[in-house]
Structures are given as C-alpha cells and as structure tokens.
Amino acid sequence: MIFKKKIGKLTVFIKDNDSFYEKILDEFLSNRMDIKKLLRSEDETKVWLIDTEKGPMVLKLYVPKTKRFERILKSLIKRDFYQSLIYRTNNAVIHGASMINDIYLLAQKKICNYAYVHIILMEYIDGIQIRDLEPISDELKLEITQVIEQIHSYDMVSGAPHKENTMLTKDGIKLIDLSGKKCTCVSRAKDRMELQKYLGIKNTKQDLGYYIYISIKNLKKTFKNIRIKLGLRKP
Ligand SMILES: Nc1ncnc2c1ncn2[C@@H]1O[C@H](COP(=O)(O)OP(=O)(O)O)[C@@H](O)[C@H]1O
Ligand SMILES: [Mg+2]
Incomplete structure (x- = not known):
C-alpha cells in the first residue's frame, strides 16, 4: 500500500510506509547518499545508482524546466504523472508483475497539484x-x-x-x-x-x-x- 505524508515541504508517497525508504530520502536531501554510479546527468534529469543496506537502488531527480505553463494547466485537470505511476506500479507488483521496476518512494515539491520537483526511489534492474x-x-x-x-x-x-x-x-x-x-x-x-x-x-x-x-x-x-x-x- 502507498502511504501519503508531508515531510517538511515535500509531499511524499511511500510504499508500505517503510521508514527505510524515508531514511534514504533523508540521506539524499542531506547529501549523505552512497552513490555508486551516475547513470544519467541531463538538464532536467539526474539518475544515480546508489548503495543501501538492502542492496543497490536507483534514485531519479526530475525537475522539468520546459512547457511550464502547459504543465500547470494540465495539473488542474489531470492526476500527476509520477503519482499515478507509483500507485499503478504498486498495484501491478502486488498482482505479480515482475517485469517492471518497483517504485519505493516518490517525493514532490508541489504548489496545489502542480509538482515541480520529483524524487523517485526505485528498484534497481540489473x-x-x-x-x-x-x-x-x-x-x-x-x-x-x-x-x-x-x-x-x-x-x-x-x-x-x-x-x-x-x-x-x-x-x-x-x-x-x-x-x-x-x-x-x-x-x-x-x-x-x-x-x-x-x-x-x-x-x-x-x-x-x-x-x-x-x-x-x-x-x-x-x-x-x-x-x-x-x-x-x-x-
Ligand atoms: N530501475 C532502473 N534500474 C537500472 N537502471 C536504471 C533504472 N532506471 C533508470 N536506469 C538507468 O538510468 C537511465 C536513465 O533513466 P530513465 O528513467 O530512463 O531516464 P529518462 O527519463 O531520462 O529516460 C536509463 O537509461 C538506465 O540506464
Ligand atoms: Mg528512459
């Protein structure tokens, strides 16, 4: 089950309300994350392979910079893309989908329904x-x-x-x-x-x-x- 809560200024969605994922978010926010490899570094997207006590995981930071007006308008009528993704993924994984990466945590900076920073912690696919x-x-x-x-x-x-x-x-x-x-x-x-x-x-x-x-x-x-x-x- 996905739990929604506020952590500081972030709206956070956590799989099974697992404090371990929350701890990794805290390590990321305080620059203490154990980075093994930078998998992508682009203007809007950064993806890292990280080492955790429970094995390797992937952390993605997505800060969209283009089409801001369009995104704000869409946020008025549509559910957020990553929010839908964490719920859909959880549902699929519960029903046995093993061909996709699980998503453990989503943290967003939001104004109303408009999310302008997304932090996604997910399963590493080797x-x-x-x-x-x-x-x-x-x-x-x-x-x-x-x-x-x-x-x-x-x-x-x-x-x-x-x-x-x-x-x-x-x-x-x-x-x-x-x-x-x-x-x-x-x-x-x-x-x-x-x-x-x-x-x-x-x-x-x-x-x-x-x-x-x-x-x-x-x-x-x-x-x-x-x-x-x-x-x-x-x-
Ligand atoms: N769950 C994952 N497991 C392993 N590698 C990943 C995973 N997610 C992303 N990557 C690596 O990081 C790259 C960029 O991540 P991706 O989510 O595809 O970003 P983008 O939205 O820019 O396409 C991928 O092409 C892949 O090499
Ligand atoms: Mg991709």
Missing part, C-alpha cells in the same frame, strides 16, 4: 540495455512483444518502449522508465507502434485503438504542416 545487444534476435523480439502484452494485462503501459528502457536480465526482459498513463486501447496501440518504430517489431493488431492512434497522429501532422506554412513553426 541487466543489459537492448541497445547494447543489437542486432536484436527474433527470439528476443518475441519476448519483448510478450512482455509489453503482459504489462498491458497489469493495466500499465510503457509509454516509451525503446532500446534504452528495455533491459535483458537473468530473469528475462524487464522494462524501466514506465509511464503513469492510463492503459487504454489507444495507449496500448501506441506501445505497439513504438515497438515497430524503435525495435522493428511489426504491429499485427489493427484494433480500434490502432485506428484512433493513427488518426490522432495524422491530425497532429496536419496541424504541424499548417503551422509551418503559416510561419508559426520551423520545419
């Missing part, structure tokens, strides 16, 4: 990214397709099933960096179409979600072209 295994064998492609179908059956979507977010571990394929988005026929079709685009895994299911996804994509393309023609956007 494996090789698919991008380091190219060319991807047909056997592996089949396994990735099955894993995507499995996460859909746990009411989750990947949102970005590309070569960086797909890992081969000793227990098979696992997915990281999942989306907190709703698992609808359209988001499921998007996952399948992204597998086709990024991993060359042909989509074989042309259901209602597929046709809606294609129509939305075409509509977006038309709007983009109109804006380019009107000089409102660079080609």
Whole structure:
C-alpha cells in the first residue's frame, strides 16, 4: 500500500510506509547518499545508482524546466504523472508483475497539484540495455512483444518502449522508465507502434485503438504542416 505524508515541504508517497525508504530520502536531501554510479546527468534529469543496506537502488531527480505553463494547466485537470505511476506500479507488483521496476518512494515539491520537483526511489534492474545487444534476435523480439502484452494485462503501459528502457536480465526482459498513463486501447496501440518504430517489431493488431492512434497522429501532422506554412513553426 502507498502511504501519503508531508515531510517538511515535500509531499511524499511511500510504499508500505517503510521508514527505510524515508531514511534514504533523508540521506539524499542531506547529501549523505552512497552513490555508486551516475547513470544519467541531463538538464532536467539526474539518475544515480546508489548503495543501501538492502542492496543497490536507483534514485531519479526530475525537475522539468520546459512547457511550464502547459504543465500547470494540465495539473488542474489531470492526476500527476509520477503519482499515478507509483500507485499503478504498486498495484501491478502486488498482482505479480515482475517485469517492471518497483517504485519505493516518490517525493514532490508541489504548489496545489502542480509538482515541480520529483524524487523517485526505485528498484534497481540489473541487466543489459537492448541497445547494447543489437542486432536484436527474433527470439528476443518475441519476448519483448510478450512482455509489453503482459504489462498491458497489469493495466500499465510503457509509454516509451525503446532500446534504452528495455533491459535483458537473468530473469528475462524487464522494462524501466514506465509511464503513469492510463492503459487504454489507444495507449496500448501506441506501445505497439513504438515497438515497430524503435525495435522493428511489426504491429499485427489493427484494433480500434490502432485506428484512433493513427488518426490522432495524422491530425497532429496536419496541424504541424499548417503551422509551418503559416510561419508559426520551423520545419
Ligand atoms: N530501475 C532502473 N534500474 C537500472 N537502471 C536504471 C533504472 N532506471 C533508470 N536506469 C538507468 O538510468 C537511465 C536513465 O533513466 P530513465 O528513467 O530512463 O531516464 P529518462 O527519463 O531520462 O529516460 C536509463 O537509461 C538506465 O540506464
Ligand atoms: Mg528512459
């Protein structure tokens, strides 16, 4: 179960209200975290592999800097992305999903529902990214397709099933960096179409979600072209 509480100025969501995860958050905030490796360092995102008494874990700091106005507007009508993700992940893991990384803690700085700093503590997935295994064998492609179908059956979507977010571990394929988005026929079709685009895994299911996804994509393309023609956007 996910517990929500206030710790100082942070709104914190903790799996099973486990004080161990809270302790790691405290170590991070007071610069005492035992960092093993910096996994990503970009303007908006920092990801560290850390050492803890309970083994390696991953801590991600995400501070979005672009599209601020759009994000504030969205926060008025939509549930926060990472908040949805921690609840969805917990639900999937409880029901037996072992092909995704668990999320232990989410701490956010918020103004009303608008979160502008996200700290995420999660399970470390020990494996090789698919991008380091190219060319991807047909056997592996089949396994990735099955894993995507499995996460859909746990009411989750990947949102970005590309070569960086797909890992081969000793227990098979696992997915990281999942989306907190709703698992609808359209988001499921998007996952399948992204597998086709990024991993060359042909989509074989042309259901209602597929046709809606294609129509939305075409509509977006038309709007983009109109804006380019009107000089409102660079080609
Ligand atoms: N749970 C995890 N287990 C192992 N490695 C991870 C995990 N989460 C992230 N990473 C590593 O950190 C990188 C960046 O993290 P990610 O959450 O995918 O950030 P971004 O949102 O920028 O894509 C990943 O490509 C992967 O190498
Ligand atoms: Mg990623």
